[in-house]
Amino acid sequence: MKRKLGPASVFYVLLFLILLYAPIVMMVAYSFNNSELDMGWSGFTLRWYRELFAAEDAKKAVINSIIVSGCSTVLSVILGAFAAIGFHKFDFKGKDLLDSFFYIPTIVPAMLLGVSLLSLFDILHISLSKVTIIISHVTFCMPICFNNIRVALNGFDRSIEEAAQDLGCTQLQVITKVLLPNLVPAMLSGGLLAFTFSLEDVLTTFFVAGPKDTTLSMYIFGQMKAGMKPTINALSTLLIVVTVTLGIIMQILQNRSIAKSK
Amino acid sequence: MDKEKGKTKRKKGVLGNAFLTIGPMALWTVLFFVFPFIYIILVSFCSRDQFGNIVYSFSLDAYKTLTKAVYLQVIGRTLKMAAIVTVLVTLIAYPYAYICSKASKKVQSLLIIGVMIPFWINSLLRIYAIMNFTSKNGLINNFLMGMGIIKEPIQILYTTGAVYFGLVYSLLPMMVMPLYSCLEKIDPAVLEAGRDLGCSSRQLFLKVIFPLSIPGIMGGLVLVFVPAMFNFYIADALGGGKTIIIGNLISSQFSTAKNWPLGAALSVVVMLISTVLIFVKNKIEKARTYS
Amino acid sequence: MIRDNNMIELIGVTKQFGEMTAVNHIDLIVKEGEFMTFLGPSGCGKTTTLRMIAGFEEPSDGKLFIDHEDCDNVPANLRDVNTVFQNYALFPHLSIRDNIAFGLKLKKLSKEEIDKRVNKMIELIKLEEHINKKPSQLSGGQKQRVAIARSLVNEPKVLLLDEPLGALDLKLRKEMQIELKHLQKELGITFIYVTHDQEEALTISDRIAIMNKGNIEQLGTAEEIYDTPKTKFAANFIGETNLLTGYIVSQDSEKTVVNLHNQILTIYDADKKYKERERICVCVRPENMHFVDYLPDYSEEKYNTITCIYEEQIYIGNLRRHILHTPEGEPVKITRCARKGEVYNRGDYVKVCFSKKRCIMVKDEEV
Numbered sequence: 001m002k003r004k005l006g007p008a009s010v011f012y013v014l015l016f017l018i019l020l021y022a023p024i025v026m027m028v029a030y031s032f033n034n035s036e037l038d039m040g041w042s043g044f045t046l047r048w049y050r051e052l053f054a055a056e057d058a059k060k061a062v063i064n065s066i067i068v069s070g071c072s073t074v075l076s077v078i079l080g081a082f083a084a085i086g087f088h089k090f091d092f093k094g095k096d097l098l099d100s101f102f103y104i105p106t107i108v109p110a111m112l113l114g115v116s117l118l119s120l121f122d123i124l125h126i127s128l129s130k131v132t133i134i135i136s137h138v139t140f141c142m143p144i145c146f147n148n149i150r151v152a153l154n155g156f157d158r159s160i161e162e163a164a165q166d167l168g169c170t171q172l173q174v175i176t177k178v179l180l181p182n183l184v185p186a187m188l189s190g191g192l193l194a195f196t197f198s199l200e201d202v203l204t205t206f207f208v209a210g211p212k213d214t215t216l217s218m219y220i221f222g223q224m225k226a227g228m229k230p231t232i233n234a235l236s237t238l239l240i241v242v243t244v245t246l247g248i249i250m251q252i253l254q255n256r257s258i259a260k261s262k
Numbered sequence: 263m264d265k266e267k268g269k270t271k272r273k274k275g276v277l278g279n280a281f282l283t284i285g286p287m288a289l290w291t292v293l294f295f296v297f298p299f300i301y302i303i304l305v306s307f308c309s310r311d312q313f314g315n316i317v318y319s320f321s322l323d324a325y326k327t328l329t330k331a332v333y334l335q336v337i338g339r340t341l342k343m344a345a346i347v348t349v350l351v352t353l354i355a356y357p358y359a360y361i362c363s364k365a366s367k368k369v370q371s372l373l374i375i376g377v378m379i380p381f382w383i384n385s386l387l388r389i390y391a392i393m394n395f396t397s398k399n400g401l402i403n404n405f406l407m408g409m410g411i412i413k414e415p416i417q418i419l420y421t422t423g424a425v426y427f428g429l430v431y432s433l434l435p436m437m438v439m440p441l442y443s444c445l446e447k448i449d450p451a452v453l454e455a456g457r458d459l460g461c462s463s464r465q466l467f468l469k470v471i472f473p474l475s476i477p478g479i480m481g482g483l484v485l486v487f488v489p490a491m492f493n494f495y496i497a498d499a500l501g502g503g504k505t506i507i508i509g510n511l512i513s514s515q516f517s518t519a520k521n522w523p524l525g526a527a528l529s530v531v532v533m534l535i536s537t538v539l540i541f542v543k544n545k546i547e548k549a550r551t552y553s
Numbered sequence: 554m555i556r557d558n559n560m561i562e563l564i565g566v567t568k569q570f571g572e573m574t575a576v577n578h579i580d581l582i583v584k585e586g587e588f589m590t591f592l593g594p595s596g597c598g599k600t601t602t603l604r605m606i607a608g609f610e611e612p613s614d615g616k617l618f619i620d621h622e623d624c625d626n627v628p629a630n631l632r633d634v635n636t637v638f639q640n641y642a643l644f645p646h647l648s649i650r651d652n653i654a655f656g657l658k659l660k661k662l663s664k665e666e667i668d669k670r671v672n673k674m675i676e677l678i679k680l681e682e683h684i685n686k687k688p689s690q691l692s693g694g695q696k697q698r699v700a701i702a703r704s705l706v707n708e709p710k711v712l713l714l715d716e717p718l719g720a721l722d723l724k725l726r727k728e729m730q731i732e733l734k735h736l737q738k739e740l741g742i743t744f745i746y747v748t749h750d751q752e753e754a755l756t757i758s759d760r761i762a763i764m765n766k767g768n769i770e771q772l773g774t775a776e777e778i779y780d781t782p783k784t785k786f787a788a789n790f791i792g793e794t795n796l797l798t799g800y801i802v803s804q805d806s807e808k809t810v811v812n813l814h815n816q817i818l819t820i821y822d823a824d825k826k827y828k829e830r831e832r833i834c835v836c837v838r839p840e841n842m843h844f845v846d847y848l849p850d851y852s853e854e855k856y857n858t859i860t861c862i863y864e865e866q867i868y869i870g871n872l873r874r875h876i877l878h879t880p881e882g883e884p885v886k887i888t889r890c891a892r893k894g895e896v897y898n899r900g901d902y903v904k905v906c907f908s909k910k911r912c913i914m915v916k917d918e919e920v
Contacts, residue, residue: 023401
């Protein structure tokens with residue numbers, strides 16, 4: 001059944017991909033365009049990148065984002081890995097229920113999470129800061145890591161753990177000497193996924209960010225509302241390079257952990 | 263007797279360890295997910311004073327306000343928009359996912375990565391790219407003028423059309439992925455059996471392939487419809503603030519308008535809509551999964 | 554106190570999973586240096602028994618001793634036994650060398666000692682050029698060798714093998730059977746081997762425990778089990794056999810008289826005592842069944858004779874298998890040397906016979 005695609009299929013696929021990529025390619029190209037926006041192509045320049053690097057608020061947003069997404073990722077991986085290993089090791093009543101409960105934050109619209117957390121922080125008199133952003137991000141990133149690590153654990157042959165025990169490992173050593181080393185790819189790919197989700201979030205962050213804690217996404221959103229600026233093109237291009245690189249690493253890690261478990 | 267004791271002891275140890283490992287995540291989820299949601303439901307049944315402070319006494323004011331024509335209009339418009347976007351996304355994504363599933367393994371992975379890469383890129387950036395793309399001097403206007411279809415650049419950005427375009431554009435991968443993974447799983451032998459029993463290509467698609475791909479469509483449906491209702495920054499950035507959807511409305515109640523009970527009530531309404539949608543999706547998926 | 558050489562002792566060991574009884578009150582002694590095989594169909598409790606000895610399952614009832622030590626509440630990691638798993642269960646993140654050294658490192662042996670023992674093991678399993686590879690780079694047979702080496706390097710008192718050759722192809726399997734047998738004799742370690750393959754069991758074991766529905770049906774050497782199965786299940790499970798149902802007419806100290814659909818047979822087997830009219834099966838191995846027409850020294854004194862209806866013959870190289878059935882519809886198989894040219898047609902009434910001494914009786918029961 002798998003044969004060469006017909007010309008109509010090829011045409012459709014090409015059109016689809018061109019439309020998908022044209023806006024992005026154009027944005028990248030315009031970041032090197034030596035003209036204020038909306039004026040067509042007028043030569044190559046790195047001017048916007050220089051301006052971007054000089055902009056204090058952009059720099060601050062980058063630092064904020066690294067702090068927020070970094071902390072959220074680390075916390076999410078740790079909490080998610082702990083829970084995933086607990087799920088793998090122990091049986092108890094209501095396990096399935098708890099399992100589906102853990103996934104709910106990923107399907108609930110990000111914006112609802114934002115407004116409800118805002119209300120919670122308000123009633124608890126917690127002032128909005130980087131901490132509140134991190135709390136919010138961990139809430140929806142943790143299930144992503146949990147899921148990633150659980151999938152890896154499900155594919156993991158239980159007799160390998162028994163073999164470790166048989167050869168003299170205590171329960172704790174089974175985890176540290178056998179499970180964890182084999183979970184590294186899943187934790188990394190889960191972490192990267194969490195990092196990208198955290199980095200790109202606007203809908204939740206919008207509500208829970210303190211006035212001084214503008215993340216990168218919030219910064220871009222603010223600039224976008226004001227209209228188009230070539231420096232934003234430059235910033236976008238840099239971000240695209242970063243996320244695509246992270247994405248490719250993530251894909252490779254995932255493939256590797258799948259190949260390993262087979 | 264002794265043995266019994268040993269056993270209960272061991273069981274306690276297991277429960278303790280289970281709590282140590284799973285407890286932190288469970289506590290976190292309860293504290294920062296369950297509590298806030300319960301609280302927001304409570305807030306929706308409160309009212310507010312003239313300074314925007316919440317008055318903690320039972321009231322249906324917020325829900326009564328919702329039945330005003332203005333709000334009903336916004337809800338109606340949002341649902342209509344999300345529905346149209348979902349249909350458009352499905353129509354555009356289906357052929358792509360179908361062609362992917364038919365291609366050789368190598369081409370398949372290339373085509374899928376082709377959809378995945380834009381998905382990795384921050385959705386804000388993609389919207390920003392669309393702003394560029396649809397602006398007066400953007401690629402679309404240049405293309406249309408180059409083809410001689412229009413003489414003057416037309417206004418695309420800051421219209422409802424641009425909002426639709428942005429929503430469809432950014433939600434496409436959400437439909438391609440579940441559809442593809444569903445179509446790809448169809449056993450080629452089933453298609454050959456269909457052929458063997460006398461199906462034409464058209465019949466094969468309508469009677470075999472399409473019914474088998476319904477779980478994929480349902481999976482994509484939720485991933486497209488729900489974000490389409492909320493994504494206020496697409497409406498803001500591409501619609502120029504002229505297109506108001508539920509997302510904008512909620513966001514403004516919690517920020518500028520300072521009417522939290524109303525925002526909470528709106529949230530509860532969309533939460534219900536999303537829940538119903540997910541419920542229906544799960545029902546159909548369950549009924550349609552044949553493995 | 555003089556110690557016997559019992560390595561493993563199971564006394565009334567029972568394992569229940571909820572309502573289901575997987576192992577039902579088993580008593581068993583495995584001697585030091587013995588190659589013992591648990592043989593039975595899937596679900597017979599053989600793997601569960603093995604896992605209880607390894608310490609992965611706790612007996613619901615009964616006592617388990619390894620080298621005279623009570624194993625109650627001793628976890629798997631503290632038992633001086635090692636297991637070879639069916640799917641190898643090698644650690645995917647470690648090299649072959651590190652896999653083999655895993656147990657020794659946990660025991661905190663000196664580096665020199667570990668190196669010495671690991672190298673000796675690697676030499677023994679002939680995988681010298683693969684020591685730095687990861688398990689995923691090895692073939693099935695090589696992985697199995699590593700799994701065995703990883704266990705044996707710890708010099709356990711008992712090696713437990715759970716269908717270790719199940720994933721290998723037939724030819725490799727046969728080679729490995731011989732290799733395992735030699736390895737066991739060389740090292741003198743007690744082996745407990747689980748398999749559902751009767752031929753494998755007959756080939757490698759000193760003694761076989763045939764298990765069914767959580768019970769040990771019979772325990773004995775390969776010859777004992779093949780020649781004198783004690784139950785219908787054992788007769789059926791090991792090798793091919795003809796089972797002819799009938800009932801006891803009378804029994805004295807040396808022979809038993811049996812009614813087989815109104816044919817009276819005499820059987821020189823009086824080991825087991827039966828009641829009159831008790832239903833039994835007469836089992837005769839296909840190679841002990843003869844055609845009267847082609848048996849030169851046939852006499853009614855020595856042989857029991859029955860009439861069968863001929864169906865067909867199947868040629869299998871060195872042997873020819875003749876398929877017949879009794880008038881009552883019970884199948885009868887006869888295997889003869891292929892070059893003997895017995896010829897019958899479908900539907901022929903054929904007299905077949907078997908020596909009164911080369912048959913035994915088992916109770917007729919649901920299997």
